[in-house]
Amino acid sequence: MNRQQQGDSGASPWHDTVRRLRQNRLAMLGLVVLAGFVLAAAFAPGIAPYPYDQTNLRYGAMPPTRAHFFGTDELGRDLFARTLYGARISFAVGLMATLVSLTIGVAYGSVSAFVGGRTDHLMMRIVDILYGLPFMFFVIILMVIFGRNLLNLFIALGAVQWLTMARIVRGQVLSLKGREFVLSAHALGVSPPRLIVRHLLPNALGPIVVYATLTVPAVMLEEAFLSFLGLGVQPPMASWGSLAAEGAAAMESYPWLIVFPGLTLTVTLLSLNFLGDGLRDALDPQLSRRS
Amino acid sequence: MLGYVVRRVAGFFPILFVIVSVAFFLMRIAPGGPFDQERALPPQVRANIEARYHLDEPLWRQYLRYMGDVLQGDLGPSFRYPDRSVNELLTLGFPVSLTLGLCALGVALTIGGTSGVLAGLRRNSVVDYLTMSVALFGVSVPNFVLGPILMLIFALGLGWLPVAGWGTWRHLVLPSVTLGAFYAAYIARLTRAGLLEVIGQDFIRTARAKGLRESVVVLRHALPGAILPVVTYLGPASAAVLTGSVVVETIFSIPGIGRYFVGSALNRDYTMVLGTVVFYSALLVAFNLIVDVLYAYLDPRVQVR
Numbered sequence: 001m002n003r004q005q006q007g008d009s010g011a012s013p014w015h016d017t018v019r020r021l022r023q024n025r026l027a028m029l030g031l032v033v034l035a036g037f038v039l040a041a042a043f044a045p046g047i048a049p050y051p052y053d054q055t056n057l058r059y060g061a062m063p064p065t066r067a068h069f070f071g072t073d074e075l076g077r078d079l080f081a082r083t084l085y086g087a088r089i090s091f092a093v094g095l096m097a098t099l100v101s102l103t104i105g106v107a108y109g110s111v112s113a114f115v116g117g118r119t120d121h122l123m124m125r126i127v128d129i130l131y132g133l134p135f136m137f138f139v140i141i142l143m144v145i146f147g148r149n150l151l152n153l154f155i156a157l158g159a160v161q162w163l164t165m166a167r168i169v170r171g172q173v174l175s176l177k178g179r180e181f182v183l184s185a186h187a188l189g190v191s192p193p194r195l196i197v198r199h200l201l202p203n204a205l206g207p208i209v210v211y212a213t214l215t216v217p218a219v220m221l222e223e224a225f226l227s228f229l230g231l232g233v234q235p236p237m238a239s240w241g242s243l244a245a246e247g248a249a250a251m252e253s254y255p256w257l258i259v260f261p262g263l264t265l266t267v268t269l270l271s272l273n274f275l276g277d278g279l280r281d282a283l284d285p286q287l288s289r290r291s
Numbered sequence: 292m293l294g295y296v297v298r299r300v301a302g303f304f305p306i307l308f309v310i311v312s313v314a315f316f317l318m319r320i321a322p323g324g325p326f327d328q329e330r331a332l333p334p335q336v337r338a339n340i341e342a343r344y345h346l347d348e349p350l351w352r353q354y355l356r357y358m359g360d361v362l363q364g365d366l367g368p369s370f371r372y373p374d375r376s377v378n379e380l381l382t383l384g385f386p387v388s389l390t391l392g393l394c395a396l397g398v399a400l401t402i403g404g405t406s407g408v409l410a411g412l413r414r415n416s417v418v419d420y421l422t423m424s425v426a427l428f429g430v431s432v433p434n435f436v437l438g439p440i441l442m443l444i445f446a447l448g449l450g451w452l453p454v455a456g457w458g459t460w461r462h463l464v465l466p467s468v469t470l471g472a473f474y475a476a477y478i479a480r481l482t483r484a485g486l487l488e489v490i491g492q493d494f495i496r497t498a499r500a501k502g503l504r505e506s507v508v509v510l511r512h513a514l515p516g517a518i519l520p521v522v523t524y525l526g527p528a529s530a531a532v533l534t535g536s537v538v539v540e541t542i543f544s545i546p547g548i549g550r551y552f553v554g555s556a557l558n559r560d561y562t563m564v565l566g567t568v569v570f571y572s573a574l575l576v577a578f579n580l581i582v583d584v585l586y587a588y589l590d591p592r593v594q595v596r
Contacts, residue, residue, distance in 0.1 A: 133572055144557065
């Protein structure tokens with residue numbers, strides 16, 4: 001019911017949004033590319049011509065051929081297969097860490113705005129302070145302490161990405177708090193948690209979705225960064241970051257090893273940014289100024 | 292203004308205290324220590340080493356000792372390089388990292404600022420579309436992909452610049468561009484958006500109506516307002532530049548702090564990791580302080596708060 005209240009025109013706002021998004025060519029291009037990559041990642045075992053960890057030392061480090069589109073690495077492993085499997089890791093980390101950051105950010109922001117007063121002031125001051133810290137250093141420490149596995153990667157990355165989300169949600173809840181439908185719900189005796197979850201958050205969904213979309217590339221970039229340093233996914237499993245690291249190390253002799261994983265990662269991030277920007281413009285034209 | 296600065300400076304120390312404490316306890320709950328090697332040490336040797344670094348004391352004593360030392364500016368000995376103190380290692384690496392970071396920020400501000408202003412002034416022109424497309428590309432290329440590719444083209448291919456290492460200004464070019472590219476792109480977008488917002492306002496129309504030259508209108512009237520978002524972004528950006536320099540220093544074999552940080556984290560060199568985090572955090576909190584004061588100076592409305 002709340003969703004409908006925002007619309008000015010006859011059509012539902014979500015319908016409007018979808019229409020505006022479909023007119024944005026770059027965003028649609030991003031969506032198509034991403035859909036392709038996600039499908040390829042999901043069906044990697046069926047698509048990959050070779051197992052990602054099958055070595056073939058006799059044919060070590062071959063440039064792209066018809067049998068190996070992306071060439072092979074020094075151990076003769078097929079780079080195409082490794083990039084495909086790397087996509088699974090990258091997308092999984094992107095989604096899961098975004099989910100973690102979404103949960104923390106939404107909870108923190110809405111509680112801060114809802115309680116208000118001194119608590120709000122204090123909670124936002126903490127966010128301000130955290131903003132300026134070299135967070136990746138803490139993530140590196142966390143990875144070293146709790147072990148370099150995927151689950152820790154999700155949590156550590158999500159745990160440092162919620163700040164902007166908290167600010168956005170707080171701003172939204174703050175502006176909705178005084179509206180009549182909230183007051184009447186309050187008067188009817190709706191409990192605060194229920195009020196937040198059922199009445200306030202659904203109305204703040206637009207900005208939340210937009211920012212979540214923009215969080216995915218940020219997190220994927222961070223995962224690649226950690227894996228590049230050898231602190232993320234461990235061999236023989238590969239992610240785009242660790243492939244780029246292997247490629248950078250062997251770049252002088254085998255340039256294709258950096259070019260293909262790097263290109264795949266860049267195209268994915270670019271598509272996600274296109275889609276995020278498009279969604280932002282489509283959902284809330286006013287938000288675009290905040291960038 | 293002075294009261295504002297004093298209040299902000301007073302807030303500096305509790306923040307730092309919390310950071311140091313959190314980092315200290317995080318490092319200590321880690322399973323395994325810096326002296327766990329493949330070959331187990333004889334228990335007595337181990338006990339001796341632990342006694343030397345006070346690791347045999349209860350945790351709260353270690354904490355108090357560390358806090359006391361930090362207050363005196365001593366970050367302790369390095370566990371991995373027994374004859375070096377963390378202070379020495381930081382003193383060696385910091386000038387290098389600082390030079391790299393400042394050059395990268397310089398690249399980001401000049402290129403990003405200029406192209407942002409140009410794009411904003413000629414909205415929807417070819418210049419605008421071109422810069423914004425490049426900028427969008429810029430925020431999507433990870434620095435660890437850009438770095439090797441730049442190296443491949445300009446150092447290995449064309450031979451214009453040295454491949455890696457440190458020493459002359461020529462060694463600085465590729466790392467600074469690699470590190471600064473993302474922020475240049477982001478700052479270009481911020482500047483453009485800021486300029487577009489300011490340029491539509493009444494006081495700009497007034498300035499134009501007074502018959503001021505367009506360059507004066509843009510530089511004196513529009514720009515200070517337009518770069519406010521950029522100033523705010525400088526705080527997080529410098530934090531990110533420090534982080535990014537970890538990767539760039541690794542790629543280009545630059546002997547800065549970042550490169551040692553990863554090594555010491557993997558080796559569980561507690562004091563070195565802790566020291567780096569404490570040092571960088573202090574640096575960033577101080578830098579944010581400067582940014583906030585600068586912001587208050589540029590935007591008088593801030594002081595009302």
